Amino acid sequence: MNIRFMETVICLAQCLNFRVTAERLNITPAAVSSRILTIENELGIKLFERDSKDVRITPEGSIFLSGALKIVQSYHELRAQLQPAGDAGGTIRLGVMPSVAPSQLLPRMIRRMEQDYPRLSVLVETDGNPRLLDMLDSGDLDVVIGIKREEHPSRICQPLWNLGMYWVARTGVFPSGEQLGIRDIVSQPIISYARGTLNHDRLLEYLGEEAAADCEMHYSNSLATTINLVEAGIGIAVLPPVVVQDQLRSGTLSVLDVHPVFPQTPYHIMWQRSSSSGIPLLVSEIARGIAREIAGEYSWDLVNIPD
Structure with a gap:
């Protein structure tokens, strides 16, 4: 048993497909089968059940996978520590x-x-x-x-x-220094993250079902687009202030004092x-x-x- 064979098990456990595993490891499907069979014979267990339709990891395979993940990670950490400084290419x-x-x-x-x-x-x-x-x-x-x-x-x-997330608006949209709540936020159009992303899901939870249903919401999968829309006064957005430092320093944008605070x-x-x-x-x-x-x-x- 060696690291390459363990990596093959890890990859097959993810893909559950011999052909895809072979492509990712740049070897043949036959080599994938041979590596899996070698470990199975050495340990006397079945790692995977396979038939003409699909591949399934066995309970014993799951136990092996857990240990293999730790061993492979430790191996690569050790290799990186032993690599001479400046020698990486x-x-x-x-x-x-x-x-x-x-x-x-x-x-x-x-x-x-x-x-x-x-x-x-x-x-x-x-x-x-x-x-x-x-x-x-x-x-x-x-x-x-x-x-x-x-x-x-x-x-x-x-x-x-972890990056802090705060509501940001074009300066002047809200009175300076005013403490705001969710009702104030939903009074403005919101530039949201794309549907299905972590922060879009968090935004819906943060606003609550009723407020989210009532507000005007736009969707953007581009940070630059979101910032441009906020600068133009089209809406407000929740952003990490560290990525809009230039706009905050110039006074184009302002961080709003909103409670509750959006999660990092x-x-x-x-x-x-x-x-x-x-x-x-x-x-x-x-x-x-x-x-x-x-x-x-x-x-x-x-x-x-x-x-």
Whole structure:
């Protein structure tokens, strides 16, 4: 039994399809079957039940999967620790949510990697969280900075930071310094996140069924579009103030004093457990280190690092 074989079990447990597993691991379906059979023979158990229609993990397979996940993660962490500083090379494909991209995290990450790892090239793609995670699972991205909606057996998810979320409006829409409630908020059109996203679901819960049904709500899957609409006075939005610092300093936008306060948004850095490279872990450590630096520049309610 070796790490590659454990990674094959992890990948098959996620895909439940030999062909898709083979494509993700860049091997043949026969090689996938051979690896699974080798572990099954060595342990004397069945990891998967398979027939002509589908593949199902067995109870014994679930127990093995839990242990394999820990072993594979520890292995890649050890490899990253043993890699000489500055020796990392190649290309890392990094997916970043639009709500993170305008913060100082991404440019600082890229500058740090250029300085400390000159042989490492970074390609950045920004998109919505569901699309980024699909690209991560399909192998089109190596690392994603986004939102973890649920546990996923094939992904390593490390907490990055929590961003405070506050109602933001064009300056003058509400009297300066006035304390507002939900009734005041729904008196204005709301620029919401796209349907099905974490913060859209949270927004509906925050407003309550009756208020959400009565208010005028627009939907945007682009942070830039949302900011532009708020600046134009089309509506108000709940945003992380760290991504609209320029607009707040210029006085174009204002943070509203609304109670109750909207919940913070947790962000994670994620990559595939089956990755044979230690670079994703290296990128994660760089990102988390810079997140801690940035958190020290803001108050806890705007940026904080989870325990």
